[in-house]
Amino acid sequence: MAPRSSKQFEEIREKSKEKLVYAALELFATHGYDRVSVSQIAKHAGVSKGLVYNYYASKEDLVQAIIETYMEVGEVLWREIADPDPWTMMRNIIRATFGMLRTQPDLMKLLTGLSLQMDQFPFIKGLIEKKAEGYLLLAANLFEKMGYKNPALESRVLGALFDGICVQYITMGPPQFDLDSMENYLIEKYCNNEEA
Template sequence: MSPRSKEQFEEIREASQRKIFDASLELFGTKGYEATSIALIAKKAGISKGLIYNYFDSKEALLQAMVDDLVSVGDDMIEKIWSDDPAKTLENLIQSIFEWFRQNENLNRLLIGLSTQVGKFQFVHDMAKGKMDGYLIMLEGLLQEIGFEDYQTEARILGTLFDGIALHHMLMKEDYPLDEVERMLIKKYCMKP
């Protein structure tokens, strides 16, 4: 058997990290960050604790890597929604956010849980503030181009609605009228006032 190439080692590393992230996400999202140990993550991922510590110095370092990974996913999502028409861009954004709600239950639980402990993890606060400030500016620009008079306040309201919808959907699951709310937001915000 020939020695593994640098690319093969990188693929193995990425696959191992993905297993760790997936197991952590499920456990953090269902049991909570505090109640989840590295040993429990290793068991869920089907790997050794030592392998986790090979990649991450601590459970908090693992969480920070997961948050960093999430930021890059969000940035990729924003790039894919862009259109020359600001109303279409906002519609794409709303649809992407609602699709995210539908497909990422454990991640949404984790994010909501972390948001209630923002003082505990400075990196979560810093990431959230930086990203939210950027998203708010983007929303303001889109709403201004669409023709909203008080686009700054509307952007804050829309951002707050997304947070509330995520929480209600998490709590009520299939009893929350997600499709109806999505259609209403598109109608309200993506058509010139």
């Protein structure tokens, strides 16, 4: 039997890792990090418990990998945001945020849960802080261009609103919480040139 090429090995590795990351995200989001055992994850992913430790040094390492993996996926949405017109750019931001919620609800749920336990997960702390800072600067700048009186505060309000929508969407779910109307409302409110 010819030895597998290293490329083949790489493929196998990636496939297993993907299965694991996906299964873990699903379980973590549904039941919470601490209520899910590594065994459960392995079983859900259809691999052996030991394999998890072939790829990830620890359970905590695994969450970190999950978050990095899926954040990356989500970040694509943020790349197309820039626009010379602040109202248009604001609309892009809102669209990206809601898009994130729609395409990655599990990731958002996991992140929200972990962010409440930041002292237990140091890597989360850094990540969240960096994101928040970036968003705040960006949004404040936009609000300023749009002529708002207190851009810093305004961007905080919008940030809080995004978080709140996330929490409610997570806890109440689609049937009761309607993302679409909320999104339209925000776009109408924040992206209308006449408002200023």
